[in-house]
Amino acid sequence: MTDDTDESTIEAEAARLASLAGDLSVPVPTCPGWTLAELVTHVGQTHRWATHVLRNRVQERIWSRQVPSGLAEGESGDAAWLTAGAATLLETLRVTDPAMPVWTWGPDKRASWWPRRMLFELVVHRADAELALGVDPVVPAPTAIDGVEEFLHNLPSAAWVTRPLAELGAEGATIHLHATDADGEWTITQGPGGAITWARGHAKGDVAVRGPVSDLLLLLYGRRSPDGLTVYGDRAFLDRWLSAAAF
Structure with missing residues:
Protein backbone atom coordinates (compact mmCIF):
# COMPACT_ATOMS: atom_id res chain seq x y z
CA MET A 1 0.00 0.00 0.00
CA THR A 2 2.78 2.44 0.81
CA ASP A 3 5.15 3.71 -1.86
CA ASP A 4 8.89 3.30 -1.41
CA THR A 5 9.27 6.78 0.07
CA ASP A 6 6.58 6.17 2.67
CA GLU A 7 8.10 2.84 3.62
CA SER A 8 11.63 4.12 3.91
CA THR A 9 10.58 7.18 5.91
CA ILE A 10 8.47 5.19 8.37
CA GLU A 11 11.28 2.68 8.75
CA ALA A 12 13.89 5.41 9.27
CA GLU A 13 11.78 7.30 11.81
CA ALA A 14 11.09 4.11 13.78
CA ALA A 15 14.81 3.34 13.82
CA ARG A 16 15.61 6.88 15.00
CA LEU A 17 13.12 6.66 17.85
CA ALA A 18 14.41 3.23 18.85
CA SER A 19 17.96 4.58 18.92
CA LEU A 20 16.84 7.20 21.45
CA ALA A 21 15.19 4.64 23.73
CA GLY A 22 18.18 3.96 25.98
CA ASP A 23 17.48 5.32 29.44
CA LEU A 24 13.70 4.94 29.52
CA SER A 25 13.41 6.80 32.83
CA VAL A 26 14.15 10.18 31.19
CA PRO A 27 11.16 12.57 31.57
CA VAL A 28 9.56 13.92 28.38
CA PRO A 29 8.67 17.58 29.01
CA THR A 30 6.54 17.90 25.86
CA CYS A 31 4.36 14.98 27.05
CA PRO A 32 3.77 15.98 30.69
CA GLY A 33 3.85 13.05 33.09
CA TRP A 34 5.55 10.72 30.62
CA THR A 35 9.03 9.26 30.58
CA LEU A 36 10.62 7.75 27.50
CA ALA A 37 9.15 4.43 28.66
CA GLU A 38 5.59 5.77 28.32
CA LEU A 39 6.40 7.44 25.02
CA VAL A 40 7.88 4.29 23.48
CA THR A 41 4.99 2.20 24.79
CA HIS A 42 2.46 4.64 23.33
CA VAL A 43 4.06 4.64 19.88
CA GLY A 44 4.51 0.87 19.78
CA GLN A 45 0.92 0.32 20.90
CA THR A 46 -0.28 2.72 18.20
CA HIS A 47 1.57 0.67 15.58
CA ARG A 48 -0.09 -2.50 16.86
CA TRP A 49 -3.47 -0.74 16.80
CA ALA A 50 -3.06 0.27 13.14
CA THR A 51 -1.89 -3.23 12.25
CA HIS A 52 -4.94 -4.74 13.96
CA VAL A 53 -7.35 -2.37 12.17
CA LEU A 54 -5.87 -3.16 8.75
CA ARG A 55 -5.42 -6.92 9.16
CA ASN A 56 -8.93 -7.35 10.56
CA ARG A 57 -10.63 -4.83 8.29
CA VAL A 58 -12.12 -3.15 11.32
CA GLN A 59 -15.21 -1.06 10.52
CA GLU A 60 -16.18 0.31 13.95
CA ARG A 61 -14.22 2.48 16.38
CA ILE A 62 -11.67 0.55 18.38
CA TRP A 63 -9.35 2.07 20.97
CA SER A 64 -5.65 1.32 20.91
CA ARG A 65 -5.84 -0.02 24.47
CA GLN A 66 -8.22 -2.74 23.26
CA VAL A 67 -5.51 -4.26 21.05
CA PRO A 68 -3.06 -6.79 22.60
CA SER A 69 0.37 -5.27 23.14
CA GLY A 70 2.39 -8.40 23.85
CA LEU A 71 3.48 -6.81 27.14
CA ALA A 72 2.75 -8.09 30.61
CA GLU A 73 0.42 -6.02 32.80
CA GLY A 74 2.27 -2.87 33.85
CA GLU A 75 5.27 -3.61 31.61
CA SER A 76 6.67 -0.89 29.34
CA GLY A 77 7.95 -1.33 25.83
CA ASP A 78 11.60 -0.95 24.90
CA ALA A 79 13.56 -0.39 21.71
CA ALA A 80 13.34 -4.02 20.56
CA TRP A 81 9.57 -4.15 21.18
CA LEU A 82 9.11 -0.86 19.32
CA THR A 83 11.18 -2.08 16.37
CA ALA A 84 9.26 -5.35 16.14
CA GLY A 85 5.92 -3.56 16.07
CA ALA A 86 7.09 -1.13 13.40
CA ALA A 87 8.32 -4.01 11.24
CA THR A 88 4.96 -5.78 11.49
CA LEU A 89 3.16 -2.54 10.66
CA LEU A 90 5.31 -2.00 7.56
CA GLU A 91 4.75 -5.56 6.42
CA THR A 92 0.99 -5.04 6.81
CA LEU A 93 1.01 -1.72 4.96
CA ARG A 94 2.87 -3.25 2.02
CA VAL A 95 0.24 -5.93 1.42
CA THR A 96 -2.92 -3.92 2.14
CA ASP A 97 -5.11 -2.52 -0.64
CA PRO A 98 -5.13 1.26 -0.08
CA ALA A 99 -8.76 1.44 -1.23
CA MET A 100 -9.95 -1.05 1.37
CA PRO A 101 -12.69 0.46 3.59
CA VAL A 102 -11.65 0.51 7.24
CA TRP A 103 -12.34 2.56 10.34
CA THR A 104 -10.21 5.66 10.91
CA TRP A 105 -10.70 8.64 13.21
CA GLY A 106 -9.97 10.96 10.30
CA PRO A 107 -12.08 12.08 7.33
CA ASP A 108 -10.89 9.28 5.02
CA LYS A 109 -12.40 5.86 5.72
CA ARG A 110 -9.91 3.85 3.69
CA ALA A 111 -6.72 1.98 4.46
CA SER A 112 -4.67 4.66 2.67
CA TRP A 113 -5.26 7.02 5.61
CA TRP A 114 -3.14 4.95 8.00
CA PRO A 115 0.44 5.10 6.59
CA ARG A 116 0.55 8.90 6.62
CA ARG A 117 -0.92 9.06 10.13
CA MET A 118 1.56 6.51 11.44
CA LEU A 119 4.45 8.39 9.85
CA PHE A 120 3.62 11.65 11.64
CA GLU A 121 2.88 9.85 14.89
CA LEU A 122 6.51 8.72 14.66
CA VAL A 123 7.91 12.06 13.51
CA VAL A 124 6.34 14.04 16.34
CA HIS A 125 7.17 11.54 19.06
CA ARG A 126 10.72 11.21 17.78
CA ALA A 127 10.93 14.97 18.22
CA ASP A 128 9.56 14.55 21.76
CA ALA A 129 12.32 12.06 22.56
CA GLU A 130 15.01 14.30 21.09
CA LEU A 131 13.79 17.31 23.05
CA ALA A 132 13.82 15.19 26.21
CA LEU A 133 17.45 14.32 25.52
CA GLY A 134 18.56 17.86 24.67
CA VAL A 135 18.70 17.29 20.91
CA ASP A 136 17.27 19.91 18.55
CA PRO A 137 14.76 18.03 16.34
CA VAL A 138 14.73 18.63 12.61
CA VAL A 139 12.19 17.25 10.14
CA PRO A 140 13.28 17.21 6.47
CA ALA A 141 11.42 19.90 4.53
CA PRO A 142 9.42 17.61 2.17
CA THR A 143 8.27 15.52 5.13
CA ALA A 144 7.43 18.62 7.18
CA ILE A 145 5.37 20.15 4.35
CA ASP A 146 3.36 16.94 4.09
CA GLY A 147 3.08 16.89 7.87
Whole structure:
Protein backbone atom coordinates (compact mmCIF):
# COMPACT_ATOMS: atom_id res chain seq x y z
CA MET A 1 0.00 0.00 0.00
CA THR A 2 2.78 2.44 0.81
CA ASP A 3 5.15 3.71 -1.86
CA ASP A 4 8.89 3.30 -1.41
CA THR A 5 9.27 6.78 0.07
CA ASP A 6 6.58 6.17 2.67
CA GLU A 7 8.10 2.84 3.62
CA SER A 8 11.63 4.12 3.91
CA THR A 9 10.58 7.18 5.91
CA ILE A 10 8.47 5.19 8.37
CA GLU A 11 11.28 2.68 8.75
CA ALA A 12 13.89 5.41 9.27
CA GLU A 13 11.78 7.30 11.81
CA ALA A 14 11.09 4.11 13.78
CA ALA A 15 14.81 3.34 13.82
CA ARG A 16 15.61 6.88 15.00
CA LEU A 17 13.12 6.66 17.85
CA ALA A 18 14.41 3.23 18.85
CA SER A 19 17.96 4.58 18.92
CA LEU A 20 16.84 7.20 21.45
CA ALA A 21 15.19 4.64 23.73
CA GLY A 22 18.18 3.96 25.98
CA ASP A 23 17.48 5.32 29.44
CA LEU A 24 13.70 4.94 29.52
CA SER A 25 13.41 6.80 32.83
CA VAL A 26 14.15 10.18 31.19
CA PRO A 27 11.16 12.57 31.57
CA VAL A 28 9.56 13.92 28.38
CA PRO A 29 8.67 17.58 29.01
CA THR A 30 6.54 17.90 25.86
CA CYS A 31 4.36 14.98 27.05
CA PRO A 32 3.77 15.98 30.69
CA GLY A 33 3.85 13.05 33.09
CA TRP A 34 5.55 10.72 30.62
CA THR A 35 9.03 9.26 30.58
CA LEU A 36 10.62 7.75 27.50
CA ALA A 37 9.15 4.43 28.66
CA GLU A 38 5.59 5.77 28.32
CA LEU A 39 6.40 7.44 25.02
CA VAL A 40 7.88 4.29 23.48
CA THR A 41 4.99 2.20 24.79
CA HIS A 42 2.46 4.64 23.33
CA VAL A 43 4.06 4.64 19.88
CA GLY A 44 4.51 0.87 19.78
CA GLN A 45 0.92 0.32 20.90
CA THR A 46 -0.28 2.72 18.20
CA HIS A 47 1.57 0.67 15.58
CA ARG A 48 -0.09 -2.50 16.86
CA TRP A 49 -3.47 -0.74 16.80
CA ALA A 50 -3.06 0.27 13.14
CA THR A 51 -1.89 -3.23 12.25
CA HIS A 52 -4.94 -4.74 13.96
CA VAL A 53 -7.35 -2.37 12.17
CA LEU A 54 -5.87 -3.16 8.75
CA ARG A 55 -5.42 -6.92 9.16
CA ASN A 56 -8.93 -7.35 10.56
CA ARG A 57 -10.63 -4.83 8.29
CA VAL A 58 -12.12 -3.15 11.32
CA GLN A 59 -15.21 -1.06 10.52
CA GLU A 60 -16.18 0.31 13.95
CA ARG A 61 -14.22 2.48 16.38
CA ILE A 62 -11.67 0.55 18.38
CA TRP A 63 -9.35 2.07 20.97
CA SER A 64 -5.65 1.32 20.91
CA ARG A 65 -5.84 -0.02 24.47
CA GLN A 66 -8.22 -2.74 23.26
CA VAL A 67 -5.51 -4.26 21.05
CA PRO A 68 -3.06 -6.79 22.60
CA SER A 69 0.37 -5.27 23.14
CA GLY A 70 2.39 -8.40 23.85
CA LEU A 71 3.48 -6.81 27.14
CA ALA A 72 2.75 -8.09 30.61
CA GLU A 73 0.42 -6.02 32.80
CA GLY A 74 2.27 -2.87 33.85
CA GLU A 75 5.27 -3.61 31.61
CA SER A 76 6.67 -0.89 29.34
CA GLY A 77 7.95 -1.33 25.83
CA ASP A 78 11.60 -0.95 24.90
CA ALA A 79 13.56 -0.39 21.71
CA ALA A 80 13.34 -4.02 20.56
CA TRP A 81 9.57 -4.15 21.18
CA LEU A 82 9.11 -0.86 19.32
CA THR A 83 11.18 -2.08 16.37
CA ALA A 84 9.26 -5.35 16.14
CA GLY A 85 5.92 -3.56 16.07
CA ALA A 86 7.09 -1.13 13.40
CA ALA A 87 8.32 -4.01 11.24
CA THR A 88 4.96 -5.78 11.49
CA LEU A 89 3.16 -2.54 10.66
CA LEU A 90 5.31 -2.00 7.56
CA GLU A 91 4.75 -5.56 6.42
CA THR A 92 0.99 -5.04 6.81
CA LEU A 93 1.01 -1.72 4.96
CA ARG A 94 2.87 -3.25 2.02
CA VAL A 95 0.24 -5.93 1.42
CA THR A 96 -2.92 -3.92 2.14
CA ASP A 97 -5.11 -2.52 -0.64
CA PRO A 98 -5.13 1.26 -0.08
CA ALA A 99 -8.76 1.44 -1.23
CA MET A 100 -9.95 -1.05 1.37
CA PRO A 101 -12.69 0.46 3.59
CA VAL A 102 -11.65 0.51 7.24
CA TRP A 103 -12.34 2.56 10.34
CA THR A 104 -10.21 5.66 10.91
CA TRP A 105 -10.70 8.64 13.21
CA GLY A 106 -9.97 10.96 10.30
CA PRO A 107 -12.08 12.08 7.33
CA ASP A 108 -10.89 9.28 5.02
CA LYS A 109 -12.40 5.86 5.72
CA ARG A 110 -9.91 3.85 3.69
CA ALA A 111 -6.72 1.98 4.46
CA SER A 112 -4.67 4.66 2.67
CA TRP A 113 -5.26 7.02 5.61
CA TRP A 114 -3.14 4.95 8.00
CA PRO A 115 0.44 5.10 6.59
CA ARG A 116 0.55 8.90 6.62
CA ARG A 117 -0.92 9.06 10.13
CA MET A 118 1.56 6.51 11.44
CA LEU A 119 4.45 8.39 9.85
CA PHE A 120 3.62 11.65 11.64
CA GLU A 121 2.88 9.85 14.89
CA LEU A 122 6.51 8.72 14.66
CA VAL A 123 7.91 12.06 13.51
CA VAL A 124 6.34 14.04 16.34
CA HIS A 125 7.17 11.54 19.06
CA ARG A 126 10.72 11.21 17.78
CA ALA A 127 10.93 14.97 18.22
CA ASP A 128 9.56 14.55 21.76
CA ALA A 129 12.32 12.06 22.56
CA GLU A 130 15.01 14.30 21.09
CA LEU A 131 13.79 17.31 23.05
CA ALA A 132 13.82 15.19 26.21
CA LEU A 133 17.45 14.32 25.52
CA GLY A 134 18.56 17.86 24.67
CA VAL A 135 18.70 17.29 20.91
CA ASP A 136 17.27 19.91 18.55
CA PRO A 137 14.76 18.03 16.34
CA VAL A 138 14.73 18.63 12.61
CA VAL A 139 12.19 17.25 10.14
CA PRO A 140 13.28 17.21 6.47
CA ALA A 141 11.42 19.90 4.53
CA PRO A 142 9.42 17.61 2.17
CA THR A 143 8.27 15.52 5.13
CA ALA A 144 7.43 18.62 7.18
CA ILE A 145 5.37 20.15 4.35
CA ASP A 146 3.36 16.94 4.09
CA GLY A 147 3.08 16.89 7.87
CA VAL A 148 1.56 20.37 8.03
CA GLU A 149 -1.04 19.36 5.46
CA GLU A 150 -1.74 16.02 7.15
CA PHE A 151 -2.34 17.87 10.44
CA LEU A 152 -4.69 20.39 8.83
CA HIS A 153 -6.49 17.68 6.84
CA ASN A 154 -7.28 15.67 9.96
CA LEU A 155 -7.87 18.50 12.42
CA PRO A 156 -11.60 19.02 11.61
CA SER A 157 -12.21 15.35 12.51
CA ALA A 158 -10.44 15.59 15.88
CA ALA A 159 -13.39 16.30 18.19
CA TRP A 160 -11.07 16.57 21.21
CA VAL A 161 -9.51 19.58 19.45
CA THR A 162 -12.52 21.18 17.77
CA ARG A 163 -14.36 21.44 21.10
CA PRO A 164 -11.72 23.70 22.72
CA LEU A 165 -11.34 25.60 19.44
CA ALA A 166 -15.07 26.35 19.53
CA GLU A 167 -14.64 27.87 23.00
CA LEU A 168 -12.23 30.48 21.62
CA GLY A 169 -15.13 32.42 20.10
CA ALA A 170 -12.93 33.27 17.13
CA GLU A 171 -15.07 32.41 14.13
CA GLY A 172 -13.60 33.99 11.01
CA ALA A 173 -10.11 34.52 12.47
CA THR A 174 -7.19 33.52 10.25
CA ILE A 175 -3.65 32.25 10.80
CA HIS A 176 -1.09 32.34 8.00
CA LEU A 177 1.95 30.05 8.03
CA HIS A 178 4.89 30.84 5.74
CA ALA A 179 7.86 28.50 5.36
CA THR A 180 11.11 30.38 4.85
CA ASP A 181 13.13 27.41 3.60
CA ALA A 182 10.64 25.64 1.34
CA ASP A 183 7.68 26.27 -0.96
CA GLY A 184 4.99 26.16 1.69
CA GLU A 185 2.33 28.70 2.69
CA TRP A 186 -1.02 27.95 4.32
CA THR A 187 -3.93 29.98 5.68
CA ILE A 188 -6.10 28.48 8.41
CA THR A 189 -9.58 29.94 8.92
CA GLN A 190 -11.52 29.35 12.13
CA GLY A 191 -15.08 28.32 11.35
CA PRO A 192 -18.24 27.76 13.40
CA GLY A 193 -18.33 25.11 16.10
CA GLY A 194 -14.55 24.85 16.21
CA ALA A 195 -14.26 23.61 12.63
CA ILE A 196 -11.41 24.91 10.50
CA THR A 197 -10.79 25.27 6.81
CA TRP A 198 -7.43 25.83 5.19
CA ALA A 199 -5.92 26.71 1.85
CA ARG A 200 -2.46 26.71 0.33
CA GLY A 201 -0.92 29.92 -0.93
CA HIS A 202 -0.07 33.45 0.07
CA ALA A 203 -2.60 35.48 2.02
CA LYS A 204 -2.81 37.98 4.86
CA GLY A 205 -3.94 36.58 8.21
CA ASP A 206 -4.94 38.07 11.54
CA VAL A 207 -1.67 36.55 12.67
CA ALA A 208 1.19 35.27 10.51
CA VAL A 209 4.12 33.03 11.43
CA ARG A 210 7.30 32.71 9.37
CA GLY A 211 10.04 30.16 9.93
CA PRO A 212 11.60 26.89 8.76
CA VAL A 213 8.90 24.43 7.80
CA SER A 214 10.19 21.88 10.32
CA ASP A 215 9.55 24.44 13.06
CA LEU A 216 6.10 25.27 11.67
CA LEU A 217 5.13 21.60 11.87
CA LEU A 218 6.39 21.28 15.44
CA LEU A 219 4.64 24.57 16.31
CA LEU A 220 1.29 23.14 15.21
CA TYR A 221 1.86 20.10 17.41
CA GLY A 222 2.78 22.24 20.40
CA ARG A 223 6.43 21.13 20.36
CA ARG A 224 7.85 24.53 19.35
CA SER A 225 7.13 27.92 20.87
CA PRO A 226 6.39 30.85 18.58
CA ASP A 227 9.16 32.69 20.44
CA GLY A 228 11.83 31.38 18.08
CA LEU A 229 9.85 32.27 14.97
CA THR A 230 8.79 35.54 13.34
CA VAL A 231 5.22 36.46 14.31
CA TYR A 232 3.17 39.32 12.86
CA GLY A 233 -0.24 40.39 14.11
CA ASP A 234 -2.33 39.00 16.94
CA ARG A 235 0.16 36.95 18.97
CA ALA A 236 -2.30 36.49 21.84
CA PHE A 237 -4.80 34.79 19.51
CA LEU A 238 -2.05 32.59 18.10
CA ASP A 239 -1.10 31.43 21.60
CA ARG A 240 -4.72 30.64 22.47
CA TRP A 241 -5.29 28.79 19.19
CA LEU A 242 -2.12 26.71 19.49
CA SER A 243 -2.98 25.78 23.06
CA ALA A 244 -6.43 24.58 21.99
CA ALA A 245 -5.28 22.83 18.80
CA ALA A 246 -2.23 20.89 20.02
CA PHE A 247 -2.60 17.12 19.75
